[in-house]
Amino acid sequence: MEKTGNEARDPLTKTGDCDDGGNPRVNYGLLTFLKACILSVSAMFFTAVNAVRGLPRALTKFAVGKAFHSQGIRSSSEILKSRSQCQSSESTRHFSCSAARMDPQKLRDEWGKPSFDVPQMTHLLDHDNQEKRSKFRKIFSEDPLMTPKYNISLDEERDLALARLKKLCDQGFISVLDFRNNPLWIFAAHELAAVVDAAMATKMTVQFNLFGGTVLKLGTERHHDKLLKGIDTLQDVGCFGLTELGYGNNAVQMETTAIYDKETKEFIVNTPNPLAQKYWITNGACHAHHIIVFSQLYIDGVNQGIHGVLVPIRDEKPQCDAWSPDS
Ligand SMILES: Cc1cc2nc3c(=O)[nH]c(=O)nc-3n(C[C@H](O)[C@H](O)[C@H](O)COP(=O)(O)OP(=O)(O)OC[C@H]3O[C@@H](n4cnc5c(N)ncnc54)[C@H](O)[C@@H]3O)c2cc1C
Numbered sequence: 001m002e003k004t005g006n007e008a009r010d011p012l013t014k015t016g017d018c019d020d021g022g023n024p025r026v027n028y029g030l031l032t033f034l035k036a037c038i039l040s041v042s043a044m045f046f047t048a049v050n051a052v053r054g055l056p057r058a059l060t061k062f063a064v065g066k067a068f069h070s071q072g073i074r075s076s077s078e079i080l081k082s083r084s085q086c087q088s089s090e091s092t093r094h095f096s097c098s099a100a101r102m103d104p105q106k107l108r109d110e111w112g113k114p115s116f117d118v119p120q121m122t123h124l125l126d127h128d129n130q131e132k133r134s135k136f137r138k139i140f141s142e143d144p145l146m147t148p149k150y151n152i153s154l155d156e157e158r159d160l161a162l163a164r165l166k167k168l169c170d171q172g173f174i175s176v177l178d179f180r181n182n183p184l185w186i187f188a189a190h191e192l193a194a195v196v197d198a199a200m201a202t203k204m205t206v207q208f209n210l211f212g213g214t215v216l217k218l219g220t221e222r223h224h225d226k227l228l229k230g231i232d233t234l235q236d237v238g239c240f241g242l243t244e245l246g247y248g249n250n251a252v253q254m255e256t257t258a259i260y261d262k263e264t265k266e267f268i269v270n271t272p273n274p275l276a277q278k279y280w281i282t283n284g285a286c287h288a289h290h291i292i293v294f295s296q297l298y299i300d301g302v303n304q305g306i307h308g309v310l311v312p313i314r315d316e317k318p319q320c321d322a323w324s325p326d327s
Pocket residue numbers: 038039042202206210239240241242243247248249250279280281282283
């Protein structure tokens with residue numbers, strides 16, 4: 001990144017975090033926390049997806065497995081077996097076996113009614129925010145936008161993830177202020193979203209957790225007034241530029257610099273070599289208007305450690321240009 005515009009000189013450091021000379025102090029604890037957030041949220045996606053995928057199968061086996069055999073109806077394991085035979089005999093990704101094409105409603109009818117009260121069981125398993133979870137699920141089940149799409153291009157995948165997230169934002173399902181007001185909902189929303197579309201869930205966590213959460217926690221009133229509303233509505237899409245090609249978990253070694261120019265009162269953000277390029281930045285390739293660049297801050301030639309600098313990177317309208325590995 002080269003020299004930034006006027007709005008870009010906006011270090012996300014609190015005034016109370018300065019030393020006697022007025023220079024910002026490094027907050028390694030916070031950095032570690034942010035790092036932990038990325039890793040724990042990634043782990044949470046996979047855990048949530050696996051847990052929720054596994055649960056219905058376990059419940060189904062428990063509740064209805066035996067009854068089907070006695071009624072002469074194919075058991076769930078038989079259906080799954082025929083489905084896996086079908087998949088293994090196919091050399092392409094397109095199914096042609098009847099079991100794979102089975103209508104979901106027909107499948108439900110064949111499996112019969114569970115022996116327990118489904119709403120009660122759902123309430124028990126949901127733990128918190130039951131009403132919000134139920135509305136969330138209704139949208140996922142009924143809105144055509146949420147219907148799974150396969151074999152689509154990278155650009156389509158990205159745009160679809162953004163459109164789905166926008167739909168949730170338009171209905172006010174999630175807010176960056178939930179970190180203060182209802183933190184359990186932040187976890188619940190991740191859990192639910194990851195089941196439907198991991199790409200959307202990743203966008204969601206970067207927008208509301210990594211980007212939004214950092215603005216909320218490290219930003220001042222000035223940043224809050226400018227960004228919090230737009231974060232909730234997706235008018236301001238953000239990304240979180242921590243990871244570098246040469247420094248994944250080893251964030252304190254990263255090499256991107258933010259050098260303060262006292263004459264012009266600007267921060268000059270720079271990538272000094274290829275290993276310092278930001279890498280894995282969700283929303284970075286397209287869609288994001290802002291990035292919080294984590295960089296080594298230099299004031300008067302003295303390294304002040306890693307700080308986040310808010311930098312505008314795109315015009316207001318979300319866009320996704322054709323992307324290639326070389327771009
Ligand atoms: C879907 C997705 C979205 C992402 N979005 C973002 C984003 O928006 N912004 C962003 O900044 N980053 C993002 N990341 C990057 C993510 O945070 C990095 O993958 C992470 O920081 C790990 O870096 P790495 O892949 O280079 O792994 P490495 O640091 O190379 O680690 C590789 C392996 O070595 C282990 N390891 C590393 N160091 C140590 C050590 N000291 N002791 C013991 N074991 C160690 C790790 O546990 C891991 O198993 C995203 C990643 C994914 C998968």
